[in-house]
Every structure is written in C-alpha cells, then in structure tokens.
Amino acid sequence: MSHESLEATVDPAKVDAWIAELGSEPSAAVPLLQAIQTEYGYLPRPAMEMVIKNTQINASQLFGVATFYAQFRMNPVGRNMIKVCHGTACHVQGADRINTSLNHALGITDEEEDTAPNGSYTVEDVACIGCCSLAPLMIIGDQTFGNLKGSDAQRHLKKHAREHNEVLPGHAEQEKQKKKNKPGQQTAKA
Numbered sequence: 001m002s003h004e005s006l007e008a009t010v011d012p013a014k015v016d017a018w019i020a021e022l023g024s025e026p027s028a029a030v031p032l033l034q035a036i037q038t039e040y041g042y043l044p045r046p047a048m049e050m051v052i053k054n055t056q057i058n059a060s061q062l063f064g065v066a067t068f069y070a071q072f073r074m075n076p077v078g079r080n081m082i083k084v085c086h087g088t089a090c091h092v093q094g095a096d097r098i099n100t101s102l103n104h105a106l107g108i109t110d111e112e113e114d115t116a117p118n119g120s121y122t123v124e125d126v127a128c129i130g131c132c133s134l135a136p137l138m139i140i141g142d143q144t145f146g147n148l149k150g151s152d153a154q155r156h157l158k159k160h161a162r163e164h165n166e167v168l169p170g171h172a173e174q175e176k177q178k179k180k181n182k183p184g185q186q187t188a189k190a
C-alpha cells in the first residue's frame, strides 16, 4: 500500500530556517532530522533533499543517520499513534496478538506497513515503557491500556475511534460483509 496520499507538503522556508539555526555541518544532521520529524511526524523526501542540497551533509551521511536511529521514520504517520510495548514482559504476555488484532481492525494486511490505509492510525512497536506489571499493554494517544486480553485491544481502539471520528477500515469492511450475509436484509425496507 502506498503512502502517497499521506505525504506531507514541505515548506522550504522552514527547512531553510532550521538549517540557519542548527547549522550545515555534518554534526547538525541529528538536530536537523529531529526538527523535520517534529514538524511532519516523519522525514519527507523533499525535506531530506533540501538538506542535502543546502548543507555540507551528503546523502549517505543524512540517510545513514536517519536509518541508524530508531526514532526516525521514513514513512508518513497516521493521525493517531498506537504504541504496542514489545519489552520482554509484554512480549511473553502476548504483545504479538495485540498487533494482529489491531492490524485486523485497521485493515493493515501488509507486514511491512504500520499505518491504516485511510491514515487514521499508525501502530508502532516500542521497547519496555516501564509498566511491566500491566503487561501486555498499549498506548493510544495519551491513554495507556494494560492487562490486555482477547478482544480488549480492538474494544479500546473502537472506542477511541468513535470519540475521535475515525473510521476503522478493517472493521467497516467486516460490518459491510456481515450486513451482506444477513438473510432478509434486502427485504427489510419493503
């Protein structure tokens, strides 16, 4: 699935201002990337190209730093973030099942993808966040949900989606399918 529709529009003036403020030496690579990501939520290609063109940082240095640090994202993020803890305790308690359940609701079918096709949510795996007694857990926005079992993850996600006017692509598809399969559905109106 392409992220094309989620790509940010880069403001060249902002990139110029960051370069003026943070410098154009190779040592400025990390702060520049941080500034770009803070603004856009990821590292848009046009912003990276501007940095390469207007500083002494070459492409291999910049992309080398961007891919070395886990904090940097090369792809656009959804409007809402979900963090799933994959520290040891959460992993043992079934963190993978949380991902599977969320991906199902979000219509994420490609293992390489972490963002719903409609840009509603991005699911990010994170290291231990220090609440191991609540394992397994996830964070949606600024809310933490722990001791997740079975369908808990989807239930919390659906509630968050309702409260934030988001549509869950996977869930919408299932509902459509259910209605289609319901006997007598077509005749109810007559």
Ligand code: FES
Pocket (backbone or CB within 6 Å): 085, 086, 087, 088, 089, 090, 091, 127, 128, 129, 130, 131, 132, 133, 135, 137
């Ligand atoms: S392992 Fe998940 S909070 Fe520690």
